[in-house]
Amino acid sequence: MPLPGHLDRVYEHLASIVRACGSSRDLIAGKRIHAHIADANLGNYRFLANLLVEMYGKCGSLHDARRVFDSIHSPNIFSWNLLVVAYTQNGRLREARQCFEKMPGKNVVCWTGLITANAQSGYVLSARGVFEKMPQRNRVTWTAMVWCLVNAGDVIEAKIIHEQLVQMGIAEQLPLAKFIVQMYLSCGSLDEARNLFDLLPSKDVGMWTAVIAAYAKYGRWQEAIKLFETMESRTGPYSVLVWNAIISASFQNGQLKGSLELFWKMRRQGVRPDSLTLATALDTCAASGNLHEGRMVAELVTVYGLQSNDLVNSSLVHMYGKCGSLDDARRVFDGMAHRGPVVWSKMIAAYSEHGHCSEAFVLLKEMESAKMVADASSCVAFLQACGSLLALEAGQEVHGWITMKGLEQDVFVGNALVDMYGKCGSVEEAWAVFDNMKEKNWFSWNFMVEAYCSSGYSTEAIQVFLQMLQEGVKPNAKTFTSVLVACGHAGFIREGILHLVYMSSDYDVVPIAEHYACAVGLLGRSGWVKEAEEYVKKLPDAEASVWDALVTACRIHGDLDRGRSAAESLLECSPHAARSYAVVAGLYDALARSDDAARVRETMTSKGLTEERVTSSILVGNTTCHEFITADTRHKRIQGIHAELEDLGQRIAKDGYAPDASKLLMHERAEEQRQESLFYHSERLAVGLGAIKIRGDCPLRIIRNFRMCADCHTAIKFMSKAMGRTIILRDGSSQLHRFVDGHCACRDYW
Template sequence: MAFTLPLSPAKTLTATITQFPENPKTLILEQCKTTKDLNQIHAHLIKTRRLLNPTIAENLLECAAILLPEPMDYALSMFYKIDEPTSSAYTIMIRGFTLKQSPLEAILLYKKMRENSVEPDQFTFPCILKACSRMQALSEGEQIHAQIMKCGFGSYMFCENTLIHMYAHCGKVEVARRVFDGMSERSIVTWNSMVAGYTKSGYWEDVVKLFRKMMELDVRFDEVTLVSVLTACGRLADLELGEWISGYIEANGLKGNPTLITSLVDMYAKCGRVDTARRLFDQMPRRDVVAWSAMISGYNQASQCREALDLFHEMQRANVDPNEVTMVSVLSSCAVLGALETGKWVHFYIKKKRMKLTVTLGTALIDFYAKCGSIDSSVEVFERMHSKNVLSWTVLIQGLASNGQGKRALEFFNLMQEKNIEPIDVTFIGVLSACSHMGLVDEGRSFFVGMSRDFGIEPRIEHYGCMVDILGRAGLIEEAYQFITNMPIQPNAVVWRTLLASCKVHKNVEFGEESLKHLVRLEPTHSGDYILLSNIYASVGRWEDALRVRSQMKEKGIKKTPGCSLIELDGVIHEFFAEDNVHPFSKEIYNATEDMMKRIKSAGYVPNTAEARLDAKEDDKEASVSHHSEKLAIAFGLIKTAPGTTIRISKNLRVCTDCHNATKIISKIFNREIVVRDRNRFHHFKDGSCSCNDYW
């Protein structure tokens, strides 16, 4: 019989075997490389009646079920022709089903094995436990654990290692630890199984503790261990241990392991050492999708979103296909920057590549569209998702609330309850925000009380802050102040800052001054707080007090955070600061701004010079207001996009009253929809009005 073994596309070697050895296992497993080889060997064994030998039949079955990357159909046809399959034959099939991503079939076959009174052996149990792990079939895993003990394999290390793995994957990491602690001896595989179990459950502190225990007991660890521990170091920001591992890798010549170096990149990035992570990344001779994703994710988590997108574009030029992790990080960066066009391209790519719209990826898309002011697209993605979790609902509710669709947000919250999806504490932040932006004071009070009464969720500081916002925006400044003083937990700077912002809107000097006293004690160098009080003074004509607050800032060395607005055009992010001239089209932009301001003045716009720089001279105040960063960005959008195109702006600070009034008129005069995302919410300007109904 002839067996053809391919050496290269152009050259083959034919080995003619005239006689099978008594035990042909080595011959079958080594020379059976393709389905054609399998068919030839199978035919020969049938012809020579050697297939009647159970051992030889099992050798061939192992080749069909495990070694060849073919579906299990061929192996099944062979298995069903065995008159009385042994435990070894069943084990081969169970292992094959598990390896080929069919764990349910493996479990069903194991049940059939028991029904046929075939006793499993020490090799069967690890295989079926792996299938239970894949299915997260805890109940079946527990039954198998009982059978292991009954059959006397309770101290068999392979079984114990797989039990640890099974329990950890099924969310029972404490049971996995009991199995681990009960073992008389532990191999490196045992320790790695327990470390991996803690990693799977996100028990990062336990990962580090177990690793330190390994070092204390002088237990040998390997590269698999280090990958898990580096992941834990990143999550815990444990730079000290991470750097020790980095030194160990260097000293032991392990820098050739790309998985290990990728884990180092991830660790450094998550510990805030993004530059170190990038140096390691650039030094890697080969970078797979995991390495690229780790570095992009690192930039994203370090709030270096422009760098994340730049690296993503470099990844594309390197012809590396992104995966789900990459997509989530890129979408998150697009959301922060308001880079709608880039994010839409990512969504198109997901569709084109037929990537599965998982809960994680779908939720990232919902969040991205919401944070870019394209809330209808968020709803569309949400409704197309086959599977949603409470976070998906929460992100949509928060997105609707921040985009001025509070009523719709509350409708989705009601629908969520109808579908028996229990809200979480973050859900109520979105619900209360919806009430705040719609001026629904009574409804807000009701939701706040109902959190603990109906759902057992104790309000956190963020929920108290939302209630202060609801009362303050509605002009109930004194009630908001009393609410803060009666809080059962200590109010933080955000709570007092929320009240201060409401005092600015309603020109309430008394409680504005009181708020700043608390803020100076909690965060003495936060520039925005001083600016808010200064603006309150300016709004009521107390210019000397306004200047006095600014002077206090200078004396304390506190610098004002400059207003910055971003606009994306053709995939490029353009950045503008008030009254700057660093943009390459500055002259053109300022000319367009002057023309824009003249046209809206003729339509009734009156500049609010109270929003000008305090150090601006009286003659310069109007120009100062005209050159706020969002006005420059809008003017740039007007001259660089086609008529009728929606202009989208992202701003790092709250939109000032003057810019808000101006943008309403710009939207009408130029027949443009303008979407502005400020620090607090979205403003959708169209036909001379804003989605916030001037309630922000």
């Protein structure tokens, strides 16, 4: 039935709103627009009704989807398809099959649509079952089945399909061959992909790029570079798109040094970078803490006139923030005309990570006031910011809003909630959200493993990892980082080394610098410093994070000779990172080599690098963040804080605590050793304020930007028992210390 001409605009407007509600999964808004459609007597128009069925399916309201479908006077093939997809997307395969069987006039398109719907929802076996029952198949259907396997990474089924296509004589026909190559690449079967790729009579740039990126992803770096060099002779000079692909693949798979080398090679060859190239280069500098090269890339932003590009500016904020150049990060942030939730979150995280929590919290409240928390994506960014600040109450408020809006079952929102609660040390709430999620992806499992790991629940972290494997979820590089850290905290040396071996042999996850650093920490912190050093020397090209871990192990165990050698390698590997000099100076401080420490700091200053100040911050309620430095006297309640700490000192002394100035740590040694009492340390001042400002049944949540000294760790254990309350402290080791009744969840191993 055609629409009257005067309703065309209304009709198009309503259709666009319904689509938007489906895309954002906003069920409440979807129901409101449905009511408007019914009031306008437009519900009988089949196209609008079909859109409503699709919208309700995406929002998970199958009852409403079926009710709208049943109201359609003459449902067409698209109506039936949309209902089938709605059932499939929500895991109701039985109803989907029943509906499909009732569908009149099924054609190849309908069968292919059902295969695709199952594939998109992760039901590979169901998709294969539909495929086998098809009365006839064409190239489109075969392509849909291959696409299903590409997304599932099912190498066994992939080989079966390939064999069938070879028998039919169409395995090497484009574009089907392109999907088969991509299928093998996604499964990690690089040799099979390469064999078919080499047989193809013609290859486009996209196929070359996909194969090269896969080799980089799976750690076959030399082969990736060789293919990359071969490609130019076959396809002509590289476009910026090809360079972007290889640079991005290198960065995403931990080849930070290689990624930057490719970027500068691209520049030498006269290829003009675009916004994606510069953003990736900046993100690489951020990941490696390389402010020197980061500034060089930042200069190119101006050269190429991309100062107003949101993607580039977001990466600039991230790079400056990660490298500790907070004034530069804020300058870029303030100059952005359009600031989305993600860049707000990056600026907040930069302040938080470098101990400027009061500025971070002010920005968090501004983000909230600017109505940034309005949809699922902005909720995710806001929750990330809450997690970095330990702002549990603010995160809980957003959780309530999410529940009211019906967004809790959005997998991305659910993941952000698990991550936020985990970072705030509320592992019970993190598990409650995780356990209630109907849909989980590997991000969900990773965040849950990481939540337990960072809070010191190593055994539980490993148990969740094993459950993840039982559920058939394939772990990735991030998963194994958390598992290795968990093994380190628990002292499971043998298990950790085995995981490092099995990750590549059993799960096709190639170890990167992050994993090697974990392995060094695992050995070194267990006292096996010699073995850790030998392990590092066997690595072909150890990066700064690996040497950093070895220096830290040497400092903990007082091994000056190995520490000095590792320190020289660290500075050679990362000569422009302030953290490298701070770590080395800290080693000499801890080993009473004050002259060496002074020399390192002088070198650091001569290079224009500045050492961050040591700070601790505590959030009081949901309104104010209080920041302290060593021996701080600025706070208006400082006399009350000192009185509280003196009282606590007397109480914990009776329980057996005795201060030990020899346990002062790196950055604080020169600054704090001169103080009359260890109770002037920044984290203890934060505890003192929390004791007098926060009601007794609420945990104290403190952020410290550097690793806490062993004496403070001991003292706060005693304080938690004397005060009868929980103290949660995240320090520069990324460890979340949970002090309860005289014990810490890290088991004194951090």
